[in-house]
Structure formats: structure tokens, C-alpha cells
Amino acid sequence: MTDPIPVSRAxxxxxxxxxxxxxxxxxxxxTVDGAPQSYVDLDEPTHxxxxxxxxLGHVLDTVAAPGRPLDVLHLGGGAFTLPRYLAATRPGSRQxxxxxxxxxxxxxxxxxxxxxxxxxxxxxxDARSWLxxxxxxxxxxxxxxVFGGSRVPAHLTSAGYVREAARVLRDGGCYxxxxxxxxxxxxxxxxxxxxxxxxxxxxxxxxxxxxxGRRFGNTVVVAARHPVDLAALARLTAADAFPARVEHGPALxxxxxxxxxxxxxxxxxxxxxxxxxFGVG
Numbered sequence: 001m002t003d004p005i006p007v008s009r010a011x012x013x014x015x016x017x018x019x020x021x022x023x024x025x026x027x028x029x030x031t032v033d034g035a036p037q038s039y040v041d042l043d044e045p046t047h048x049x050x051x052x053x054x055x056l057g058h059v060l061d062t063v064a065a066p067g068r069p070l071d072v073l074h075l076g077g078g079a080f081t082l083p084r085y086l087a088a089t090r091p092g093s094r095q096x097x098x099x100x101x102x103x104x105x106x107x108x109x110x111x112x113x114x115x116x117x118x119x120x121x122x123x124x125x126d127a128r129s130w131l132x133x134x135x136x137x138x139x140x141x142x143x144x145x146v147f148g149g150s151r152v153p154a155h156l157t158s159a160g161y162v163r164e165a166a167r168v169l170r171d172g173g174c175y176x177x178x179x180x181x182x183x184x185x186x187x188x189x190x191x192x193x194x195x196x197x198x199x200x201x202x203x204x205x206x207x208x209x210x211x212x213g214r215r216f217g218n219t220v221v222v223a224a225r226h227p228v229d230l231a232a233l234a235r236l237t238a239a240d241a242f243p244a245r246v247e248h249g250p251a252l253x254x255x256x257x258x259x260x261x262x263x264x265x266x267x268x269x270x271x272x273x274x275x276x277x278f279g280v281g
Contacts, residue, residue, distance in 0.1 A: 004028075007111055011103030013148065018079075018111055028112060030079040032104070035150045035273075038078035040112055045084035051242050052178050052218035053081055055205045056143065058236040059222055060086060062229045063141060063174045069093040073139040073168065075127040075156070076146035077101075079108050080120065087118040095120045098130045100146075128155050134168045142169055144177040152179065152270035157187075159194050159261045166198045166225075175199055175223040180270060183213025187270050189259035191221065192252065197261045199223035203230060204247040204255070205237055211245065216274055 004020040014033040021027035027041040027049075039049035048054040060082070064070060069092035074083055077099030086093050095118075099105050102124035114120050123130060127146050142165050146156055155161065165175055175195065181188040188204075196202050203222040210217035222228055230248055237244040247255065 007107070009103070009107050011107060012101040013104070014101075016104055016107055018107070028079065030108070033149055035147075037147070038081045040079045040081050040084065042112060045088045048081065048085060050081075051207070051240065051244070052220055054240055055220040055237055055244060056082060056145075056176055056178065057085055058233055059174070059176055059205075059220065059228070060141065060143075061089065061236070062232045064090075067091070070140040071138065072096075072141045072143065073131075073134065074098065075131065075142070075144045077105060077108070077122070078145070079112055080114060082143060082145070083120045084114070084118070087115065087120060093119055096123060097121070098123045098125050098127050100124070100126050127153075128161055128164070131161070131164045131168060136167055137170045139168050140170055140173050142173070142175045144175070148269070150180075150273045154267040154269045155264075157191060157194070157262055157270070158264045158267040159197060160264045162194050162198045162261075169199075169225075172226055173224065174228060175221075177221045177223075178218055179221055180216065180218045180273060182210070182216035182271070182274075185213075185255065186259075187268075188219060188221075189256050190262050192256045193259040194261040195221065195223040196256070199225055201225065201227050202248065202252055203228060203233065204252055205233065205244050206247070207242060207244050211247070216271075 007018040009016055017031045019029045024041055026043045030038040041047040048057045069090050072095045074097045077097045083095045083097055105122055105124055179191055201224045206219040209215055230246055234246045
């Protein structure tokens with residue numbers, strides 16, 4: 001059997017590379033313009049290599065009874081790491097993946113095909129435009145992991161966007177987002193304020209080093225209309241190789257401080273990561 005070889009291709013919004021993992025058969029890292037986007041193990045889709053992906057996985061594991069199928073909307077596609085994870089852990093789930101970069105979708109489907117019958121529908125579209133056309137009360141979970149390069153686009157950070165997300169979520173639904181920032185957390189605080197104005201049950205999952213302002217890093221934000229299982233989340237995140245804390249209640253309100261919800265006309269992208277924060281290859 002020949003060793004897999006890297007694949008490089010210009011896509012609609014950058015230059016993508018698929019690089020095989022020398023330590024795991026049929027496992028691949030996707031980068032766009034040098035920034036890691038996804039890691040996928042085709043033989044073990046429940047393996048979540050990136051810490052933030054594991055934290056998103058923990059939330060997905062706790063939002064409903066184990067194995068119960070869910071209707072899930074993913075904004076941002078990458079290599080479909082979490083859709084593959086959910087298809088394995090919650091068979092029968094119906095999932096829509098919205099990715100603005102059609103060239104990237106084509107690359108991933110060609111080289112890292114989805115399993116037959118996975119129940120995953122792919123859509124080449126702008127995330128907000130697709131969301132605004134989606135039916136009311138149609139999703140149990142909405143996962144937002146959208147980056148233009150290494151930044152969340154401005155039009156996915158405003159109160160108008162959050163209202164659309166809340167409209168699409170069912171009453172017991174849950175919104176999850178991967179957001180990166182560093183102290184003094186101006187962007188993260190504004191996002192928590194924006195989400196909390198519509199979906200008042202908030203939780204933030206982050207490594208202590210990020211929360212203490214020692215470095216730039218990913219955080220996972222959870223927002224819902226009704227309480228989430230914080231105790232289960234705290235147990236799972238604390239047991240990871242890189243433990244994280246689950247912040248909520250007064251501690252989270254203190255972090256938000258005087259930050260206000262973001263209006264569409266004031267929206268800005270997430271901050272540019274410092275050199276070397278995420279880049280590889």
C-alpha cells in the first residue's frame with residue numbers, strides 16, 4: 001500500500017492543503033492559507049484532534065440523551081469533522097453543512113468523501129444568507145465555526161444574525177460557536193453580550209491560560225433559551241488532555257461587564273491572530 005500524498009489546491013477563498021498524518025492511517029489535516037481548519041480520521045470519526053473540536057463534541061454529547069438523533073445546522077464546513085462525529089455518535093441525525101467556499105467543498109468531497117447514508121447535506125452558500133432562508137424551529141443545534149482566513153466574518157457577529165439563529169433553533173435548541181480572542185477580550189465580551197440578549201443561558205468553555213489573558217486562543221460559547229447540563233460539561237472538559245473550565249453565571253456576567261450587543265452597522269470581524277498562533281505548514 002502506497003503512502004498517502006499531500007494535496008494542494010487553490011480554492012475560492014485561499015489556498016488549501018490536505019496533509020496526511022504520519023501517525024494515524026487515513027487521517028488528514030486541512031489548512032487554508034496555512035491556518036489549520038480541520039482534522040479528520042476517516043477510520044475513526046469520533047477522534048477529535050483539536051481541543052476546541054473536542055469541547056464542541058462534549059457539548060454535542062450532552063445536549064440530548066446519548067445516541068438520540070438530532071437535526072443540526074453547521075455554519076462552516078471545513079473537512080466536516082463534527083458532522084462526521086455526529087453521524088457516528090448519533091446515527092440517523094439530519095445535518096446541513098453550509099460552506100461559502102465551493103472549491104473547498106469540492107476538494108474535501110473528492111479526497112475525504114462522506115460515508116454513504118450519513119444524512120449530511122452540503123450547501124455552497126454564504127452562512128447568513130442561508131440562515132435567513134432556513135425554516136423556523138428547524139434545528140436542535142446550530143454550530144457556528146466560520147472563518148474567513150483566520151477571522152470570523154463581521155456579518156456573523158451581530159444581533160441581527162443571532163436573532164436569525166434563534167429563529168431557526170427549536171425552543172430547547174442550543175447554539176454553539178468557536179470564537180478566538182485574547183485579553184482584554186473585547187470581541188468575546190461583545191459576542192457574549194450579543195448572544196445573551198437573545199439566548200440568555202450562556203456558558204463559556206476555555207483553557208485557564210486563555211481566560212487569564214496569557215495567550216490568544218479558541219473558546220467555545222454555548223447559548224440557549226433553557227439551562228444546559230453544566231455539570232456534565234465541566235466533568236468532560238476537565239478530563240481532557242488540555243483541561244478547560246466552564247464559566248457561567250456571575251463569573252460570566254463579570255467577564256461581559258459593560259459590553260453591549262453588536263448592531264449590524266457596528267459589526268467587525270474577530271481579531272487577527274498573532275503571528276504563529278495557529279499556522280502550520
